[in-house]
Amino acid sequence: MRNATELASRAAGKVSVPDSWLNLATQIPWQLPLPHDANGQVETRERLSQIYSEECAGIELLEGQYGNEPFISIPGAVIDEYKKYRPSLFQRAHGLEKRLDYEGRIYFKREDMNPTGSHKPNTAIAQAYYARQQKLKGLVTDTGAGQWGAALAWACYNQGLDCTIFMTRNSYLAKPYRRYLMEISGGRVFASPSNLTSRGRALLNADPNHRGSLGIGMGEAMEYMSELADTRLALGCMSYYAAMHQTVIGQELAEQLAAEDVEPDILVGCVGGGTNFIGFVSPFVPRSEGAANSPAKHKRPRLVAVESANIPVLTKGTYNYEYADAFGFTTQVKMYTLGREFLPANIHAGGLRYHGKSPILSLLVHKGWIEAVAIDQDEAFAAGKLFFESEGILPAPESAHAIAHVMVEVEREKEKGSVATIVFCLSGTGYLDIQSYADFFGVIQ
Amino acid sequence: MRNATELASRAAGKVSVPDSWLNLATQIPWQLPLPHDANGQVETRERLSQIYSEECAGIELLEGQYGNEPFISIPGAVIDEYKKYRPSLFQRAHGLEKRLDYEGRIYFKREDMNPTGSHKPNTAIAQAYYARQQKLKGLVTDTGAGQWGAALAWACYNQGLDCTIFMTRNSYLAKPYRRYLMEISGGRVFASPSNLTSRGRALLNADPNHRGSLGIGMGEAMEYMSELADTRLALGCMSYYAAMHQTVIGQELAEQLAAEDVEPDILVGCVGGGTNFIGFVSPFVPRSEGAANSPAKHKRPRLVAVESANIPVLTKGTYNYEYADAFGFTTQVKMYTLGREFLPANIHAGGLRYHGKSPILSLLVHKGWIEAVAIDQDEAFAAGKLFFESEGILPAPESAHAIAHVMVEVEREKEKGSVATIVFCLSGTGYLDIQSYADFFGVIQ
Numbered sequence: 001m002r003n004a005t006e007l008a009s010r011a012a013g014k015v016s017v018p019d020s021w022l023n024l025a026t027q028i029p030w031q032l033p034l035p036h037d038a039n040g041q042v043e044t045r046e047r048l049s050q051i052y053s054e055e056c057a058g059i060e061l062l063e064g065q066y067g068n069e070p071f072i073s074i075p076g077a078v079i080d081e082y083k084k085y086r087p088s089l090f091q092r093a094h095g096l097e098k099r100l101d102y103e104g105r106i107y108f109k110r111e112d113m114n115p116t117g118s119h120k121p122n123t124a125i126a127q128a129y130y131a132r133q134q135k136l137k138g139l140v141t142d143t144g145a146g147q148w149g150a151a152l153a154w155a156c157y158n159q160g161l162d163c164t165i166f167m168t169r170n171s172y173l174a175k176p177y178r179r180y181l182m183e184i185s186g187g188r189v190f191a192s193p194s195n196l197t198s199r200g201r202a203l204l205n206a207d208p209n210h211r212g213s214l215g216i217g218m219g220e221a222m223e224y225m226s227e228l229a230d231t232r233l234a235l236g237c238m239s240y241y242a243a244m245h246q247t248v249i250g251q252e253l254a255e256q257l258a259a260e261d262v263e264p265d266i267l268v269g270c271v272g273g274g275t276n277f278i279g280f281v282s283p284f285v286p287r288s289e290g291a292a293n294s295p296a297k298h299k300r301p302r303l304v305a306v307e308s309a310n311i312p313v314l315t316k317g318t319y320n321y322e323y324a325d326a327f328g329f330t331t332q333v334k335m336y337t338l339g340r341e342f343l344p345a346n347i348h349a350g351g352l353r354y355h356g357k358s359p360i361l362s363l364l365v366h367k368g369w370i371e372a373v374a375i376d377q378d379e380a381f382a383a384g385k386l387f388f389e390s391e392g393i394l395p396a397p398e399s400a401h402a403i404a405h406v407m408v409e410v411e412r413e414k415e416k417g418s419v420a421t422i423v424f425c426l427s428g429t430g431y432l433d434i435q436s437y438a439d440f441f442g443v444i445q
Numbered sequence: 446m447r448n449a450t451e452l453a454s455r456a457a458g459k460v461s462v463p464d465s466w467l468n469l470a471t472q473i474p475w476q477l478p479l480p481h482d483a484n485g486q487v488e489t490r491e492r493l494s495q496i497y498s499e500e501c502a503g504i505e506l507l508e509g510q511y512g513n514e515p516f517i518s519i520p521g522a523v524i525d526e527y528k529k530y531r532p533s534l535f536q537r538a539h540g541l542e543k544r545l546d547y548e549g550r551i552y553f554k555r556e557d558m559n560p561t562g563s564h565k566p567n568t569a570i571a572q573a574y575y576a577r578q579q580k581l582k583g584l585v586t587d588t589g590a591g592q593w594g595a596a597l598a599w600a601c602y603n604q605g606l607d608c609t610i611f612m613t614r615n616s617y618l619a620k621p622y623r624r625y626l627m628e629i630s631g632g633r634v635f636a637s638p639s640n641l642t643s644r645g646r647a648l649l650n651a652d653p654n655h656r657g658s659l660g661i662g663m664g665e666a667m668e669y670m671s672e673l674a675d676t677r678l679a680l681g682c683m684s685y686y687a688a689m690h691q692t693v694i695g696q697e698l699a700e701q702l703a704a705e706d707v708e709p710d711i712l713v714g715c716v717g718g719g720t721n722f723i724g725f726v727s728p729f730v731p732r733s734e735g736a737a738n739s740p741a742k743h744k745r746p747r748l749v750a751v752e753s754a755n756i757p758v759l760t761k762g763t764y765n766y767e768y769a770d771a772f773g774f775t776t777q778v779k780m781y782t783l784g785r786e787f788l789p790a791n792i793h794a795g796g797l798r799y800h801g802k803s804p805i806l807s808l809l810v811h812k813g814w815i816e817a818v819a820i821d822q823d824e825a826f827a828a829g830k831l832f833f834e835s836e837g838i839l840p841a842p843e844s845a846h847a848i849a850h851v852m853v854e855v856e857r858e859k860e861k862g863s864v865a866t867i868v869f870c871l872s873g874t875g876y877l878d879i880q881s882y883a884d885f886f887g888v889i890q
Binding site: 083084085113116121154157158177181183184185388389392394431432435437438441 | 528529530539540558559560561562566599602603621622625626628629630830833834836837838839874876877879880882883886
């Protein structure tokens with residue numbers, strides 16, 4: 001069984017909070033496609049600055065240092081906030097290994113214990129900080145299950161900013177605890193489609209019970225934001241900036257693996273937009289075959305992105321420019337997509353209900369550096385329950401997709417008679433999703 | 446700001462999972478009063494073994510090693526389970542210090558990240574293990590807010606035992622997430638008063654909306670258990686065994702404080718039955734003035750037990766023998782109590798709604814080695830929200846009582862112009878209590 005050394009390699013002097021974000025776009029042999037306007041031209045700085053904060057607009061366009069520097073310094077005030085909860089724990093899943101009767105090792109990186117219970121504060125803190133630096137009044141965003149909305153509301157509160165959140169109606173109704181969490185932090189939360197925007201009203205008129213989608217929420221946020229002074233859009237996943245901020249996860253992981261002298265064979269993470277996954281695998285991407293900066297001493301782990309089989313963007317979508325929102329208000333980004341009007345099935349893992357995937361993830365999947373697989377909701381809930389039983393940790397339904405795929409890999413290894421070292425990202429806690437587990441397992445209500 | 450060293454003194458080689466429980470009854474200069482039967486005689490081993498598992502009955506009567514040995518070895522299988530989540534984190538609350546503008550230091554011990562989100566697995570695992578060793582079929586218990594019920598259901602599942610839980614009706618209705626968590630683990634949960642017992646039926650007949658209490662739930666559990674073969678009662682708080690199992694908290698804390706070279710001035714914890722508090726302060730009790738085993742090199746920290754002002758057992762109750770349950774089915778224990786028929790107010794911190802306090806806590810309060818204070822629910826919720834804002838961690842309403850008192854101590858220090866080092870026990874997560882926060886802060890529902 002593990003001991004304190006194994007349990008917490010967040011050990012004194014061994015692992016530190018990163019002082020830089022990894023600028024992955026500079027570490028791959030292809031140009032990251034830039035956002036396009038309606039005419040297929042690269043967006044101007046002027047327009048992007050009307051959508052995002054100045055800093056985030058610069059990141060999206062890979063301007064200045066973002067086009068060249070492999071590491072971007074994290075502002076001291078952001079590091080101070082990170083230090084409230086980072087470095088996050090890195091643990092070995094002895095209980096799961098035993099339950100699966102697996103001779104190999106399974107580790108996980110814990111983003112479930114972060115403020116508001118997911119990986120989202122890693123970028124929410126940075127986005128709120130830059131908005132405050134720019135003296136903005138507030139941020140507007142969309143959220144699905146509510147991981148992102150809760151993180152942004154919390155981060156905005158701490159920066160003295162207003163925060164308005166369009167929450168997919170489906171999740172607004174099914175996941176009240178996450179909404180309450182946003183409201184406790186002073187966030188203003190509206191079920192999307194809402195009556196606050198012209199597009200929302202049109203959808204509600206057509207169907208008063210419209211369940212919404214992340215794409216619709218983003219479109220409403222965009223429309224609503226554009227009518228407010230000194231307010232900008234904040235994106236939890238589809239932007240490059242959100243992915244870059246998440247690289248603190250992978251950088252810590254690389255240090256924690258090195259401290260334990262572990263070389264991973266497979267890294268597994270769930271993908272909604274894809275930022276927790278990109279952040280998680282970021283330092284391992286350049287090691288991939290043919291990477292310019294691949295350190296020779298490291299073998300190349302397989303990087304497996306797990307999406308919902310109900311929203312098979314990477315496994316069945318097309319790779320092309322498409323609007324990030326449902327209405328075509330935002331920029332177009334090059335990504336795997338099912339089309340901006342795709343209305344996802346009513347699954348419990350609200351964070352996976354999006355028609356596209358982040359451009360950096362999409363590019364790396366397209367180039368074959370990242371594998372994509374799809375997992376059914378049934379498998380995910382069963383895996384989440386099994387993890388709770390064996391480790392005492394209830395994963396968010398989104399993260400449970402990653403665990404379900406870990407189990408697939410374990411079965412393959414057992415069939416082959418081999419042992420791979422598998423590491424997965426536990427991106428969020430399930431304590432705020434117990435209603436979904438209860439619904440799924442037919443608990444009496 | 447803190448760095449990794451400060452954040453996680455759960456550091457490699459520094460702090461380990463304890464291999465023994467601290468048998469506090471042997472470390473104080475007074476005899477812990479033993480349980481009595483209806484006639485005021487010390488309970489017999491025969492009768493107690495019909496209530497609790499053999500092992501737990503032995504602990505309650507301080508038999509054999511329990512009457513003599515300062516440390517009791519923890520079975521290897523229990524240590525293996527502890528190692529899934531222990532040692533628990535010990536953190537400095539920089540965010541709270543800053544928010545309170547306090548020059549002194551505030552630390553906290555995190556029991557909120559344990560399986561099912563509270564300190565309760567520390568004893569649930571041991572109780573389920575002993576029941577399994579004895580080849581029992583199952584355990585029956587009562588729970589208030591559900592921290593205890595969820596932990597026992599989880600522990601029983603892992604030992605292949607049935608688990609039946611009488612949950613205070615008030616909490617059963619107000620805290621469905623904790624109930625779902627029990628049911629996901631295969632626990633059978635009934636709102637108490639229930640129709641399963643004669644006493645429950647009588648109360649429901651008199652008042653179909655009876656809100657219940659921990660004392661009523663315990664009485665129902667006792668009646669229901671007595672009709673089942675190979676089944677015993679499990680207690681999450683009022684027993685000495687539950688308090689003893691919780692001493693892993695304090696032992697780790699003592700190591701973690703030593704590793705950081707911190708001498709605490711004040712230890713603060715919330716008390717329902719009192720076991721998280723006793724476990725938390727256990728190694729510091731013998732240091733108190735006049736203690737036979739007080740290590741001279743350590744100063745004596747103040748030990749402050751924080752109860753709910755709505756259930757002022759320690760601050761307004763009497764110290765005498767009383768039944769642990771509402772009906773007089775269980776044993777009588779010597780404790781501070783408001784009387785077994787006391788029906789607590791309908792507060793959100795369900796874990797604090799009990800008419801008595803654990804005998805070991807009561808004795809130490811009676812002798813003046815532990816201070817008792819009472820905190821209003823309003824102060825507790827305000828403190829919980831402030832902690833969430835400043836640290837990103839939402840405490841259980843129970844634990845928020847401790848934080849509220851930390852704030853009282855901070856104000857005193859600031860008035861005096863002095864700085865005390867304060868450590869509190871974060872006994873549970875608030876993610877399963879968001880409904881209570883939402884109710885309290887008037888979030889739109």
